[in-house]
Amino acid sequence: MTKKIKVSELHEFDAAEYLNSDEDVAAYLTTILEENDPALLAAAIGDIARARGMSQVARDSGIAREALYKALRPGSEPRFETISRVCAALGVRLVAQPINMTR
Numbered sequence: 001m002t003k004k005i006k007v008s009e010l011h012e013f014d015a016a017e018y019l020n021s022d023e024d025v026a027a028y029l030t031t032i033l034e035e036n037d038p039a040l041l042a043a044a045i046g047d048i049a050r051a052r053g054m055s056q057v058a059r060d061s062g063i064a065r066e067a068l069y070k071a072l073r074p075g076s077e078p079r080f081e082t083i084s085r086v087c088a089a090l091g092v093r094l095v096a097q098p099i100n101m102t103r
Contacts, residue, residue: 014047015028015044015047015051016047016048016050016051017051019047019048019051019052020051022091022092025048025051025090025092026092028044028047028048029044029045029048029092029094032044033094038077039074039075039076039077041083042071042072042073042074042076042077042078042083043072043073043074043075043076045072045083045086045087045090046069046072046073046074048090048092049068049072049086049090052090054068054069057086057089057090060088060089061085061086061088061089062085063082063085063086068086071086072086
């Protein structure tokens with residue numbers, strides 16, 4: 001007999017707990033960028049910032065910690081300047097690649 005699990009009994013998934021190396025961060029960002037969703041990108045960068053320490057990222061980016069939390073929460077639409085400054089503080093860069101399309 002299979003035991004049923006209630007959704008309320010499940011632990012909330014936090015990607016920040018699994019972003020332990022630069023390689024993990026790069027793979028995570030690459031996967032998120034493939035979704036082409038700006039709000040998801042902001043949330044993912046927020047996950048990375050939390051994994052690295054939000055206070056340190058705020059200092060390194062020159063953005064107030066509270067403003068950083070607000071800009072990187074799920075569903076937010078931060079300005080490109082904010083994303084760029086946070087990526088620089090995290091030591092990552094976003095890279096453009098051609099889409100393989102046949103014409």
